[in-house]
Amino acid sequence: MKDYPTRKGPVRALAGISFRVGEGEIVGLLGANGAGKTTAIKILCGLLRPTSGRAEVGGVPSSRPEVARQVAALLEGSRNVYWRLSVEENLRFFAGLQGLSPREARRRTAELVARFGLQEKRRTTANLLSQGMKQKLALACALVKETPVLLLDEPTLGLDVETSHELRGMIRMLASGEGKTVLLSSHDMGVVEDTCRRVIILARGRVVADDSVPSLLALFRTTAYRVSLRDGLSAEARARLVERLPALRTLDAERALEVELPPEKDVYALMDALREAGVAVEGVTRVEPDLEDVFLRIVRGA
Numbered sequence: 001m002k003d004y005p006t007r008k009g010p011v012r013a014l015a016g017i018s019f020r021v022g023e024g025e026i027v028g029l030l031g032a033n034g035a036g037k038t039t040a041i042k043i044l045c046g047l048l049r050p051t052s053g054r055a056e057v058g059g060v061p062s063s064r065p066e067v068a069r070q071v072a073a074l075l076e077g078s079r080n081v082y083w084r085l086s087v088e089e090n091l092r093f094f095a096g097l098q099g100l101s102p103r104e105a106r107r108r109t110a111e112l113v114a115r116f117g118l119q120e121k122r123r124t125t126a127n128l129l130s131q132g133m134k135q136k137l138a139l140a141c142a143l144v145k146e147t148p149v150l151l152l153d154e155p156t157l158g159l160d161v162e163t164s165h166e167l168r169g170m171i172r173m174l175a176s177g178e179g180k181t182v183l184l185s186s187h188d189m190g191v192v193e194d195t196c197r198r199v200i201i202l203a204r205g206r207v208v209a210d211d212s213v214p215s216l217l218a219l220f221r222t223t224a225y226r227v228s229l230r231d232g233l234s235a236e237a238r239a240r241l242v243e244r245l246p247a248l249r250t251l252d253a254e255r256a257l258e259v260e261l262p263p264e265k266d267v268y269a270l271m272d273a274l275r276e277a278g279v280a281v282e283g284v285t286r287v288e289p290d291l292e293d294v295f296l297r298i299v300r301g302a
């Protein structure tokens with residue numbers, strides 16, 4: 001549990017949450033603004049103490065200084081970098097903190113600068129970098145440490161599409177190639193679907209879902225179909241259809257419709273209804289929920 005003390009009294013950020021992340025897993029931490037993601041991440045890396053309860057990383061309580069050898073964090077808004085230091089200086093500084101020799105620190109710095117495409121900016125101070133470059137530098141600083149566990153708070157925030165894709169690839173590599181354990185928060189469902197096999201959803205400081213992405217998707221699989229129409233839908237045909245299929249929505253200016261079938265009806269019943277209404281069908285596809293639909297349903301339900 002975590003309460004932030006404020007002048008108006010304590011603000012509850014985490015109301016007793018419990019989860020475990022296994023070695024080599026990439027787990028997504030999802031939740032609306034204020035759900036408690038950043039608070040959980042800060043507790044795990046030892047920046048905040050829980051009001052009650054405990055957090056451990058690799059068997060070490062997060063409140064102990066040794067936890068720094070286990071975990072590196074990318075904090076919200078790239079706040080883990082020094083604004084007045086250049087890209088290289090930041091990286092060397094963090095390498096030094098980690099106990100790398102100056103030579104190793106230079107090697108590691110050069111490697112990360114190249115990996116993140118920051119060569120041209122290596123002597124630029126962090127405050128003069130673009131938002132996306134700052135974010136890359138912040139992640140590079142987190143990686144300098146070569147810890148087994150990485151906590152990434154919104155790692156792709158502010159990145160352009162291409163860079164975000166690059167970064168997703170890197171995150172997947174960190175886990176599959178280097179065996180790192182990654183806990184990442186994001187509002188970008190694409191990022192989460194691309195990188196995580198499991199997600200934990202927080203709502204108002206509680207865990208409301210913790211499952212693999214495929215089983216969450218299966219949980220919300222409906223028997224909804226999307227039908228594209230050859231000639232659109234006349235008002236008359238629509239009226240006839242709605243009699244048989246009340247849960248019908250038209251899309252794309254009446255050129256397609258979406259319908260969720262009640263349990264007793266199958267796709268044949270749908271086709272019959274369409275034929276009897278005299279509607280020319282171009283194609284039928286099943287509507288599959290994506291992670292965003294699942295997230296919204298769970299959070300609204302909570």
Ligand SMILES: Nc1ncnc2c1ncn2[C@@H]1O[C@H](COP(=O)(O)OP(=O)(O)OP(=O)(O)O)[C@@H](O)[C@H]1O
Nearest residue numbers: 004006011013031032033034035036037038039040
């Ligand atoms: N330093 C603080 N003092 C007081 N309350 C805080 C503080 N930091 C966070 N909170 C409150 O704790 C709750 C959880 O905040 P937190 O930053 O963990 O959410 P989050 O899930 O990271 O949200 P976001 O998606 O917006 O980053 C919110 O109600 C927030 O207002």
Ligand SMILES: [Mg+2]
Nearest residue numbers: 037038039076
């Ligand atoms: Mg946050």
